[in-house]
Amino acid sequence: MQQPVFLVSGLPRSGTSMMMKMLEAGGIEIVTDHLRQADDDNPKGYYELEKVKHLQNDARWMHYMRGKALKVVSSLLFYVPLSLPYKVIFMRRAIGEILASQKKMLDSRGEDSNTVSDDVLRQKYETHLEKIQDWIAARRNVECLYIEYAEILKDPLAGARAVQEFLGQPLQIEAMAAVVDPDLYRNRVG
Template identity: 40%
Template sequence: MVALTKKNKDLIIVVSGLPRSGTSLMMQILQAAGVPLLVDNVRQSDVNNPRGYFEYQAVKNLKNDNQWLKYAKGKAVKIISHLLYHLPAEFQYKVIFMNRNLDEIIASQNRMLKNVGKVSEIDDDTLKRHYAAHLFDIGRWLTHQKNMEVRQINFHHLFEKPQTELAILSDFLNIAFNTKQIQQVIQPELYRTKITGH
């Protein structure tokens, strides 16, 4: 584990974004960097996330129960973007927000559903408009939260220019990374739904 600075030890590192935006990959990166994670491994790895989901089940009920957040101090926890609104103001957060092409996100979600024998109940165009509106709203909201620092990390760039993105992440968290070690986590086979023309 990395020795978090005194300034960081009471911070909660939040990995967020839309579903299928690369949040699990970011949790893997932080783990490789030695950052402690708040996970419970209740949701096991599967064909959609062969390296695991890195989730903490209590997150899903954040709107009604946030008592568990005290255990997240000095750690990284994965919280999907629509739940960020429910984070209590009593804590300080550093939010790593995963940014990914919306067409890729939707294609990845459709692939995930197909793998479990389901189909989306919302057509792609409607879902894309919904996601775009949500990203605009949550982005505007985050800029007004005095207890939150936010850094966008581009999923595509993690694969195309990982050193640049990891340098941004290292600076944001004020943690020195072993870049070569971490880059081993960012494997091309993890980028399975790719749309050209970024």
């Protein structure tokens, strides 16, 4: 069996950077170009690769990612090459928290965060999540582990164990759990 590509995905502001940092601490080779630097909104870094933003135009390079982890925002999952096997760690977070986090991030950058109402964005995100979950379920080459952001912050060791079991790799689960910082859970709902 071919070694899979490990993808960390989810909506923006759902904990994907935290999961990438956990994988790195666990001993998985991560792929990032460090172009987007850490800031007040993501003080531990974004763990992004600029090429991912252009998957719909060129995804040939993905064939070199087997056994490595990279972050692919959920809207771009549709463009990964279907000839490869994937293990996707999909981060879930309450949509209200995502919206609050995005608003705070845009405000801190001086960008207008009121161009679309929260109700419209919430509906778009919910529709998108339904589509992406259906897409994942319909793919034989894609396995997926859904991780709740709030749950992994409550019990990072259990989350790290679940990731290790899903990936089928020996990981340094204590090191993975140690990078989870509950103080960064700043936009809670409910």
